[in-house]
Amino acid sequence: MLYKFTNPESVEVVIFDNSCNELFTEYVLDKKLKYTIIESKLSTLFITSKMIWMFIKNIIKIKNNEKNLFSYLYKVYLLTTINLYNPKIVLTFLDNDLMYHWLVRNDNSIKYLAIQNGIRQKFEFDKLEKHASVEINHDYYFCFGMYDIDFNKRMGFKAKKSFPCGSLKLGISEIKVKNTEKKYDICLLSNYKQQRHIKNCPITKEIIDNNLLLDKHVSKYSKHNNKTLIIALRTNNDEEINYYKSIYGEHTIFSSGLVESYSSYRASRESQVTLAYQSTLLLEMLATKNKVLHIDFTDNKNLFDYDSPIKYKFKTYDEMVHKINDIYMMNLDQYINITKNQQKYVMNYDSNNPPHEIIKNEINIILNNSRTC
Secondary structure: OEEEOOOOOOOOEEEEOOOOHHHHHHHHOOOOOOEEEEOOOOOEEEOOHHHHHHHHHHHHHOOOOOOOHHHHHHHHHHHHHHHHOOOOEEEEOOOOOHHHHHHHHHOOOOEEEEEOOOOOOHHHHHHHHOOOOOOOEEEEEEEOOHHHHHHHHHHOOEEEEEEEOOOHHHHHHHHHOOOOOOOEEEEEEOOOOOHHHHOOOHHHHHHHHHHHHHHHHHHHHHHHOOOOEEEEOOOOOHHHHHHHHHHHOOOOEEEOOOHHHOHHHHHHHOEEEEEEOOOHHHHHHHHOOOEEEEEEOOOOOOOOOOOOOOEEEOOOHHHHHHHHHHHHHOOHHHHHHHHHHHHHHHOOOOOOOOHHHHHHHHHHHHHHHHHHO
16 A cells, blocks of 8 residues: 555546556547546555545545445545546446446546446346445446447436447457458357356356357367367466367367457457357457357346347257358348347447547547536
């Protein structure tokens, strides 16, 4: 912990938590903007008369609904730290972070902007509710599509302003990944989860069991049908690589699991069909007019709650093979025509007006309005 006895310089934007902040600084924020990064786990403690006075005022203003007094005081101190920088905007890539939503509910002095970072499913919030009260309050929410706005309404989540603009990472991937051509028949998007994550979580076990069945069937399919296959890793962890080698063989082709390399986006674009279970990238690739198939052998209707022609449930290996072959052989224009309505609903992406430009424009509007007030 670093202790500071002077107040920080004012900034226009606070980036909340360090998740993918380079996307904001390189593509979203104008270069001249002053910003700082504040993580939910504070590393700097300000001890000044102004900080103490603001902290006391926030304690008086914010009602304590926490069971744990320390948790309440910590959240108030975090909010006060943000206030001390006097920003006009707080920006985050953690749209499902409960600490962030506590800040939104308790601070009307700043505009809070959240960018969706992945698919949102009911079971995730059900898991959170076992440990904490789940109250989702968006100020400005830049989400994938109208599906997510409808999902928020079904869940009782609140959002003052929603912008269905597609995936921020997808837009940036189109800058990073260029000049691709088809090299593989199949791309499998890794959804590898370590066995230790099963503990006390039946749904996680269900996901892992489905992954194992999917991998065995896809391995059999690719070998019996002489299909070239690449696996887009989630990490470069030896445990993940060894898992796939044990099923697909020692000579399996992998793409790097390094997020900053955008290798999963490249691997998918270089493949005729992308297969996955529980994957955000599957929706992103659908939005770029690539053939995708979500493979589900479970009976759980709450997992990856999207409709056909994106999602299919299978009972047998033969059913899966029939559908993969059907999509593989389908003319691309026909596939795009069949999926276009669902694609726009779940991932409203426009390469001519990508998410980072939409977010940047909204930030500039907010800042310009604040400067004229």
